[in-house]
Amino acid sequence: MFGKAPAAPTTARSSSVADLLDGWPDTAAAPATDESPAADTAATTELPAVERDIPRFRERRRQPRGSVPDGTRVLIVDDSQTLVAMLRKMLDQNSYETIVATDAETALASAFDDPPDLIFLDIVLPGMNGFEALRRLRRDPRTKEVPVIMISGNEQAVEQFYAQRIGADDFMKKPFARSEVFARIEGLRDEAGFLHRRTSGKIGAPVTPVAE
Known part of the structure; x- marks a missing residue:
């Protein structure tokens, strides 16, 4: 009888957002093949919430704060x-x-x-x-x-x-x-991003920080 083949080594996977960002999308599961039925299940398993949010995090990081036309x-x-x-x-x-x-x-x-x-x-x-x-x-x-x-x-x-x-x-x-x-x-921008005088509201009122 032939002995069992040694199990393939597994790679530890970091759950930190920084590691996930560095590896995205390289950390995605490999495509399923006929020889690995378990891969079919892995491919259809829903990603953890932190991974699902990565594209959103990246999009927010690309958006400048208080975006106005260049050269303002x-x-x-x-x-x-x-x-x-x-x-x-x-x-x-x-x-x-x-x-x-x-x-x-x-x-x-x-x-x-x-x-x-x-x-x-x-x-x-x-x-x-x-x-x-x-x-x-x-x-x-x-x-x-x-x-x-x-x-x-x-x-x-x-x-x-x-x-x-x-x-x-x-x-x-x-x-x-x-x-x-x-x-x-x-608070002073219009829909096109241009700045205008305030038309209403109290100055110095509490503000909601602009997303990074």
Whole structure:
């Protein structure tokens, strides 16, 4: 009698999402053959939930946050080099074109000369403050329709109220997360992805983070 052939070695399979992503779709079951009836059953067995979700995860990862047309111009007005660098990196990575001003006077000159599509405007600035800068933006026909998101580290709610009263479109309190930045932008987009002034709703209201 011939002895039984040794069983084919099995390969341990990781269940982590990272390993599944790296191996997708190479980890799919091999096609069934006439010589391996067990493969028919394996091929028809429903995949674990984590594997079924992999295409969805990948699709979400490909979608840019707060997606707008490439080259959308954003003016960042803040005297904090750290905040400017952080915000600029977030936007540059998502195909925005960024312009920076560290004071209100420079920001106004830039905005009037070539109006941006969106302005992030700090309230506390050297010289003219953000509120006065916002008033001037709203009075000038070249910039009165440019969306403005005001930012501040001050916890007083009166700043948020006043910002809305004189024409801000949204408000973010420092420090803010990347997800909030793009959620605020998302709230100003139309169906085509272009940015517009807010027509309703309270600024600074809680937001739902944009999926990565």
